[in-house]
Amino acid sequence: MTRTAVLAGIGSWLPPQLVTNEQLEGRLDTTDAWIRSRTGVHRRYIAPDDMETSDLAVGAGARALKSSGDAHVDTVIVATTTPDRPCPGTAPTVAARLGLGHAAAYDVSAVCTGFLYALASAAGLIASGVSRRALVIGAETFSRIVDPDDRTTSVIFGDGAGAVVLRGGDPDEPGALGPCVLGSDGEGRDLITVAPPGPRAAAGAEPSYFTMQGKRVFWLAVQRMGECAQDVLGQAGWDTADVDHLVSHQANQRITLRLADEIGIPQERSVTNIADVGNTAGASIPLALDQAHAKGTFKTGDRLLLTAFGGGLTWGATALTWPDIAR
Numbered sequence: 001m002t003r004t005a006v007l008a009g010i011g012s013w014l015p016p017q018l019v020t021n022e023q024l025e026g027r028l029d030t031t032d033a034w035i036r037s038r039t040g041v042h043r044r045y046i047a048p049d050d051m052e053t054s055d056l057a058v059g060a061g062a063r064a065l066k067s068s069g070d071a072h073v074d075t076v077i078v079a080t081t082t083p084d085r086p087c088p089g090t091a092p093t094v095a096a097r098l099g100l101g102h103a104a105a106y107d108v109s110a111v112c113t114g115f116l117y118a119l120a121s122a123a124g125l126i127a128s129g130v131s132r133r134a135l136v137i138g139a140e141t142f143s144r145i146v147d148p149d150d151r152t153t154s155v156i157f158g159d160g161a162g163a164v165v166l167r168g169g170d171p172d173e174p175g176a177l178g179p180c181v182l183g184s185d186g187e188g189r190d191l192i193t194v195a196p197p198g199p200r201a202a203a204g205a206e207p208s209y210f211t212m213q214g215k216r217v218f219w220l221a222v223q224r225m226g227e228c229a230q231d232v233l234g235q236a237g238w239d240t241a242d243v244d245h246l247v248s249h250q251a252n253q254r255i256t257l258r259l260a261d262e263i264g265i266p267q268e269r270s271v272t273n274i275a276d277v278g279n280t281a282g283a284s285i286p287l288a289l290d291q292a293h294a295k296g297t298f299k300t301g302d303r304l305l306l307t308a309f310g311g312g313l314t315w316g317a318t319a320l321t322w323p324d325i326a327r
Contacts, residue, residue, distance in 0.1 A: 005123035005177045006169035007323050008133075010068075011063025012162040012290035013056050014277065015047040016140075021155070022084035028151040035155045035208050041254020042276030044158030047141045053085045054163035057094045057139035060286070064135060067325060073165060075134040077122055079282040081311075082141045083107060084169050094137065104131070111192065112249045112310025113182075114138060114282035116318060119164070120180040137163040138283040143195055147209035156252070157210075158208030158278030162286025175323025179235035181228040182316040190216055192311035215216050221309040227281040228261040228317040229307045235320045238291065241262040242303055245292070249308035250274040250284040259307075271297065281310070298322040 004224035020043045021032035036040055047056065057078055065071045076098075078091040110117040115138035125131035139161035146153050169176060191213045218295055225248060233240065245267050248256055260267045273288045280287055283307055292298060300322060307317035 003127050003129065003168050004171040005126040005134075005166040006173060007164055007177065007320060008069025008167045009064045009066070009165035010108045010293055010325060011060050011065075011067050012159045012160065012287045013059030014045040014078070015051055015056060017048055019046050021069055028155065030151045038254055039156050039158060039272050040272075041278045046143045047159040051141070053080055053082050053139050053141045054084050054090050054093045054143070055099070056159065057090065057137045057163070057306045058097045059192060060161035060190070061094060061098055061135055061137050062138065064165050068165040068167075070133070072325045073100060073133040073135045074103050075122060075125055075131040076100060077108055077118040077134065077136050078104050079108045079110065079118040079136070079138045080140055081109060081111050081114065082144055083279055084092060090139070099233045106207070110252065110282070110310060110312060110314045112155040112284065113308040113314040113316050114310065115285050116180070116259070116306065116308050116316035117314070119177070119318060120182060122166050123180065126166060132168055132294055134166045135163060135165060137161060140281045140283045142281045143209070145210045152214065153210060153212060156279045158266070158280050160277055160280040160283045160287050162283050162288075162290050164286055165290070171234065173277065174321050176321060178319035179232050180318040181231045181235070182220050183224065183228060183314070185313045188220070188313040189311070191221070191313065192221070203213055218252070218255060219295045220313065221251060222258050224313070224315040225249075225259055225307040225309050225317065228315055229232040229305055230261050232247070232305065232317040232319050238319065240301060243305045244302040245270065245271050245298065245304045247285055247288055247292075248270045248308045250288055250311065251279055251309070252279075265305075266299065269303050282294070293325065294327055295326065299326040
């Protein structure tokens with residue numbers, strides 16, 4: 001009997017500090033109208049100095065475990081570009097704080113595609129029998145690596161975390177994860193990057209910040225997400241008309257809408273929350289899923305297409321049917 005990963009629980013967590021566009025206007029020589037027209041972002045949440053990525057991951061993970069009705073998992077995977085430390089990974093800390101004993105725990109680094117990479121990894125562990133239940137978390141404090149004085153990036157990103165619980169189950173039941181397609185192109189590593197300071201950087205040198213070549217990234221994101229989404233649809237045996245909801249990485253509202261057109265899915269079927277939380281990188285898909293679920297957007301059996309694009313360059317997509325999860 002085929003063993004498939006099935007979505008069993010979901011949760012999210014946002015830090016307490018809300019920053020609106022109006023609060024950025026004076027400091028960044030910008031306007032609310034400019035930010036909205038270029039990005040779709042109205043506000044974002046920022047982690048205070050004493051809050052780490054693991055704090056957000058624990059909050060989201062605890063809610064996902066509660067949602068699943070079972071506080072036990074044997075695997076924890078955290079997708080993040082902003083770990084608490086370069087070494088060790090953040091996932092073991094999260095597992096310990098959630099009281100998960102000696103669960104396997106590791107980080108995945110694929111920037112904005114990180115959650116889908118982690119999801120596919122957990123699904124593989126479940127399919128192979130290595131894991132029975134897995135907690136997959138996307139968590140970011142991306143505001144820490146963005147230049148606060150750069151209006152092209154600092155207005156876009158926010159902090160947050162989203163999480164899901166996967167269990168082994170039947171491929172035909174609601175919640176079953178479908179085919180996964182992942183890809184990368186290291187030739188584009190400088191398009192989305194935090195450059196290293198260099199071997200001769202002086203003590204106290206200026207920090208290296210996140211940079212992105214926006215125009216090139218825009219079209220590459222639409223192209224790569226569209227291609228892998230179409231690949232997943234073909235493997236799943238779905239037509240675009242079969243897709244009830246498109247949930248893409250919340251990079252930019254214009255990318256989200258353009259992607260829907262590229263795939264051939266009506267824009268109104270695109271799930272979007274970038275207006276309220278900004279671009280939360282690896283946390284954006286699970287955050288969008290949980291917030292849409294809380295609003296009652298999804299019905300049991302709805303067909304969802306997930307896709308993301310990020311630094312690396314990396315991209316990915318997967319499909320699933322929505323399970324019966326209490327709101």
